[in-house]
Amino acid sequence: MDRDIDDDALPSLYRPSTILPISRHKRALLYTIETTPITILIGETGSGKTTQLPQYLDEAGWTKNGKMIACTQPRRVAATTVAMRVAEEMGVRLGEEVGYSIRFEDSTSPRTKIKYMTDGMLLREILVDPLLTKYSVVMVDEAHERSISTDLLLGVLKKIRRKRKDLRIVISSATLQAEEFLHFFTCSEEDEKEIQTLEKGQELARIVSVEGKVFPVDILYLESPAEDYVEKAIETVYDIHLKEGPGDILVFLTGRSEIDHAIDKISSLTSQLPSRSPQLLPLPLYAGLTTEQQLYVFEPAPENHRKVILSTPISEASVTVPGITFIIDTGFHKIRSYNPHTCISSLTVTPISQASATQRAGRAGRTKPGKCFRLYPESAFLSLPVSTIPELQRSDLAPVILQLKALGVDNIARFHFPSAPPPELVARALELLYTLGALDSYGKLTRPFGLRLAELPLPPPLAAIVLSSIDHNCHQQILSIASMTSVSSSIFLDHADSAKLTASKKRNFTADEGDHLTLLNVFLAFSSQPEKKKARWCHDNALNHQSLLRAASIRTQLARFLERWYPDLGSRTSSLATETTIRKCLVKGLFPFAAKMQPDGSFRLAGDTRSANGNRGEEQGKVYVHPSSVLFNRKAEWVVFQQLEEARGKRYIREVTKVQREWVVEAGGGYYTVGEKKR
């Protein structure tokens, strides 16, 4: 392969406007990648790893012969925005030579050479192309975040590389985790054998550093911890606005309710500013928004306005929002943790790691110097964990195991993960997949059911509902519900200033049986509107037009899977499905997430034996229906739900539907004897 590594041969369009630290290391970097199978790349935030390295590899010939370069990201906002930036730097149209692929959205073409994608999407590609033959280099970006998909991908890449010696792997990591990755790729017996066969001077894996800052970022700490980090963040926004020079602000909060609250407060503060003085423009950024809505924050602020982006950690890594000068880091994030006793994941607010704090500060100083206000003392920063516990060690592993089985890895215990998941979590996941019908009693993937479950781009319980809907003759309705729940967090517009309106409009769609049928009512009403009137109709009904369009697009994509597997689908009618049939079908996948109402109106999880045994405090065993649910403050003996979330010490369930105990027992098979989790 002819790989030209001459800096001067670059067409001018390839050059970014700022000289980035990585450019000084270009030759050395390309040489290492050429000669070393695995390169671990470390460098300061903003040094150019994500945007530049794939371009260097392209110029150096790694995309010849129709091969592509993949660059994976843990989050879709990073995959889309970085692809846009790189397409712009290369002077090509997005989706042509440079594209991206995220769940339910593909912007690539047969001409694509550099593909940014979520790590989960690359794993899906491995299902159809097990040796990733289309790719010459796979760059796993932000590997230190240790997301489930990243860890799984690293394990699978390690296997693939043994069979594809020409494949190059680049792992981009924070400095502190680099040695761990080096160890992972070089520690097994097989690795050692391979090292023996290498030529003198050649290495199996090597760490390369591209140190160097783009612009300085001043870090400022509080003297004592903030009592309420959300209020302190709002106060800091206001202080910056009054006392600092120009520049936009990026605030890290933990979730949507905090973001909505902050937006309302900042909007009212703004209305008190003198009309001629610069105004604050608060904007939300969280995963539940559609791609278009997320991209809105990347637009320049209108004249005489300072943008204040209120974001969850989705913008913590890889993202550059031009114009961001000030960062406000509250020091918290919501992380998913899995309780093997209840078998349910919940989101809990916890302090971030030092690595996250560094990434957050690194969102400034990219296009000009910046300041990062940490809303905690320096001593608190120093006592933070260096990195977050890998997601794989605190998550429901059913999706991971399902994917591994679909990839042909039958013996999970022998699969080499960057750090092994706890056996208890593996056992729980196997139990769930077995009850869902995805695995047989030997632990093998069932065919076709289990394989199809793995192929559907939905969490296993939801995928099981979609597949079961065929037998229940309610696939039309379930497809709509599954699509709506994939975007549900943003279907209803419920900012505080429109909360009353939304509540009254929502009543028009409310189904007494719960949120899933309510979402179905919304979708049916939306679909029956003439195309041209849809936007207006959404506005009049306090609904999010973009989210509904996205749900419709997801539905079309899910329907394609069913059409492929059931060619007679068109002749099967599901128009007569009753609400009872639909709810029974929902229980086919949601049985692990069942709860029983208690005399005080709270609920107890069906599998929570510890609370029944009195091992936990009374309050701890309880969950409450979230105020956004149509079943809030309503009577329902048994319910199933899709999400469990912790906020201010209370646990809430969302997307809730009334069901009957017998349905849960029937669907749960051996998984429950209800009220007592099977051991």
Ligand SMILES: Nc1ncnc2c1ncn2[C@@H]1O[C@H](COP(=O)(O)OP(=O)(O)OP(=O)(O)O)[C@@H](O)[C@H]1O
């Ligand atoms: N959309 C953009 N507009 C302006 N400049 C940009 C944009 N995207 C990237 N840049 C510039 O390119 C630099 C490198 O960005 P890149 O994402 O490649 O860095 P990185 O090393 O991967 O950092 P990180 O790990 O923090 O994402 C930024 O510091 C910034 O100067």
